[in-house]
Amino acid sequence: MRLMGLTDNKLALPLLALAVILLTNLVLSPEFFHLQLKDGRLYGSLIDILNRSAPVALLAIGMSIVIATGGIDLSVGAVIAISGAVCANLLNSSVDSLTLVILAGMCAGLVAGAVNGSLVSIFGIQPIVATLVLMVAGRGIAQLINDGQIVTFNNDAFSFIGVGSIFGLPTPIIIVFVVFLLAQLLVRLSALGLFIESIGCNPKASAYAGLHVRSIKFTAYCFSGLCAAVAGMIVSADIQGADANNAGLWLELDAILAVVLGGASLAGGRFSIPLTLIGVLIIQTMTTTIIMSGVDPKYNLLVKSIIIIAVLLLQSPVLRAQMGGLLVRAKTGGEARP
Amino acid sequence: MKSRYLPVAATGALFLFLLLAGAWQFPGFASPRVLLNLLTDNAFLAIAALGMTFVILSGGIDLSVGSVMALSSVLFALLVENYGWHPLEVIPFVLAVSAVFGALMGALIHVYRLQPFIVTLAGMFFARGLATILSEQSIPIEDPFVDAVNNFGFYLFDRAWLSSAAILLVVVFAFGLWLAHFTRLGSYIYALGGNATSAALLGVPVGLTTIRIYALSSCLAALSGIVYSFYTASGYALSGLGLELDAIAAVVIGGTLLSGGYGFVLGTVAGVMTMGLIQTWISFHGSLNSWWTRIFIGGLVLGFIIIQQRITAGIKKR
Numbered sequence: 001m002r003l004m005g006l007t008d009n010k011l012a013l014p015l016l017a018l019a020v021i022l023l024t025n026l027v028l029s030p031e032f033f034h035l036q037l038k039d040g041r042l043y044g045s046l047i048d049i050l051n052r053s054a055p056v057a058l059l060a061i062g063m064s065i066v067i068a069t070g071g072i073d074l075s076v077g078a079v080i081a082i083s084g085a086v087c088a089n090l091l092n093s094s095v096d097s098l099t100l101v102i103l104a105g106m107c108a109g110l111v112a113g114a115v116n117g118s119l120v121s122i123f124g125i126q127p128i129v130a131t132l133v134l135m136v137a138g139r140g141i142a143q144l145i146n147d148g149q150i151v152t153f154n155n156d157a158f159s160f161i162g163v164g165s166i167f168g169l170p171t172p173i174i175i176v177f178v179v180f181l182l183a184q185l186l187v188r189l190s191a192l193g194l195f196i197e198s199i200g201c202n203p204k205a206s207a208y209a210g211l212h213v214r215s216i217k218f219t220a221y222c223f224s225g226l227c228a229a230v231a232g233m234i235v236s237a238d239i240q241g242a243d244a245n246n247a248g249l250w251l252e253l254d255a256i257l258a259v260v261l262g263g264a265s266l267a268g269g270r271f272s273i274p275l276t277l278i279g280v281l282i283i284q285t286m287t288t289t290i291i292m293s294g295v296d297p298k299y300n301l302l303v304k305s306i307i308i309i310a311v312l313l314l315q316s317p318v319l320r321a322q323m324g325g326l327l328v329r330a331k332t333g334g335e336a337r338p
Numbered sequence: 339m340k341s342r343y344l345p346v347a348a349t350g351a352l353f354l355f356l357l358l359a360g361a362w363q364f365p366g367f368a369s370p371r372v373l374l375n376l377l378t379d380n381a382f383l384a385i386a387a388l389g390m391t392f393v394i395l396s397g398g399i400d401l402s403v404g405s406v407m408a409l410s411s412v413l414f415a416l417l418v419e420n421y422g423w424h425p426l427e428v429i430p431f432v433l434a435v436s437a438v439f440g441a442l443m444g445a446l447i448h449v450y451r452l453q454p455f456i457v458t459l460a461g462m463f464f465a466r467g468l469a470t471i472l473s474e475q476s477i478p479i480e481d482p483f484v485d486a487v488n489n490f491g492f493y494l495f496d497r498a499w500l501s502s503a504a505i506l507l508v509v510v511f512a513f514g515l516w517l518a519h520f521t522r523l524g525s526y527i528y529a530l531g532g533n534a535t536s537a538a539l540l541g542v543p544v545g546l547t548t549i550r551i552y553a554l555s556s557c558l559a560a561l562s563g564i565v566y567s568f569y570t571a572s573g574y575a576l577s578g579l580g581l582e583l584d585a586i587a588a589v590v591i592g593g594t595l596l597s598g599g600y601g602f603v604l605g606t607v608a609g610v611m612t613m614g615l616i617q618t619w620i621s622f623h624g625s626l627n628s629w630w631t632r633i634f635i636g637g638l639v640l641g642f643i644i645i646q647q648r649i650t651a652g653i654k655k656r
Binding site for chain 2: 266306
């Protein structure tokens, strides 16, 4: 459990929520857990969920690191658009090397993250506003790169990122797994995770203890930008194009939601990437359940909001105290312990 | 000049600068007609931004503003068109419903100590979802009262048209000014934003104030939706997407600190007008593409928060 980063009881609630939703799916559609192997590739509802949640999962991994330092990154959706635009335009130009295109996309994300990071760590600006700037201006920049068009390309090698499969699983799932593994090992096998949590809990004390608060915060935003760039490449490879207006639209909110559903606090401090990924799965499974249940998709947002509030309330210590108080009164027949 | 007036003064100066630069570049840019049109076209954003100002002054945030606006516009169109209510009956009803919605969010935030960002995010999904359920299509409004209000106005000098929306904007902001500086609730809001713990110790009713702030914000967002319904003569569930971000940008440009406790209602007016002026400048220019608006506004917000940050650092040193 040490490798998970959080104690056992924090795992219970998100896993329970996910289990409830999965079981509901099973009731609605008995073939839900059914997996099929065709032409060396796995098919099934579970694979679908994992595949579709890949961009948000990547955003959420970066987001949980940023939130853990006590910040937030609203610009990741716009960075998806920017990296998609950069890659699409390079693929259409005379550049031949796929590696160069991918590196350029990642650089775009790193630059965006660096801008955010310097605003927060060097200028000391509040993360919400600092990243709001790029969120607003970023799509404008992506439009600028695309010259106002929806740029399409025809490159099978790049599209493999979105539609191909490795070891029978869709490529996006493998990409998420690799990024998750790298991030988790980096954060838990080194002291970096401890430093990040410390900065989120108490930046001043961390600085006095000798931590390089600014550098670590800067790195966190760069990492978030990088994750967003990779997500952007998956999104654009999927549609074989770059749509500056719609790529990654509102995905940052889903990423933040996933981090909170995983039990992390928006004020910073303790975090857990596995729990965040469970949060991502909760959101995606919820969407799938609504579609599978045959309920009109227009109820999607409403159900989502009710489930969010329910999970938040259950996580709230105040509600637990209230419920605990009720239980105690029931047991001791009217004498509530203080 | 006291340092706390500096951000607002900076906004005002910027607005004047943009106005003069535009007037020098394009004839007719600084005409009363263009300026009054600015008021009319941005009335709905300004009203929503006023609600957002109060929330941000108290140290919170309200992401549900755009969705409440859409919900109220759909509700208004639905009740007037499909159920035959008179607009004057619908307006108080919609305002009351939205105030209850906001109060619920405020209660959740205070009682269960949930963070405003997430609660209002859930509220955003809820309101948007409700609006979509009520009507997925846009509902056109053909009501004589709505037409009359839309046509109501005064011709001021030089063919400048003072519309009902502009008049409402002035009235709402006068109310906002009165609330912020002449009522107890206003002082409670500023106190809460400055330091919530100190405010509680001073006797500020934190819970009640929080509930009232979010109720006010949702109420003003609903009013904004009604104004928008009149303006477009329709109700559409997908309107107001991203309105909350525009409102936050307007509030920040207007000199209010996001951490709470510092800021002025008039600053928000200046912020909204500045954003509208940039858009007017781009449309006068003609050959610049619309995405430059986003880049300019992003740059503006950036410039302002850097100014704000310098001032806060200066205030803290004293």
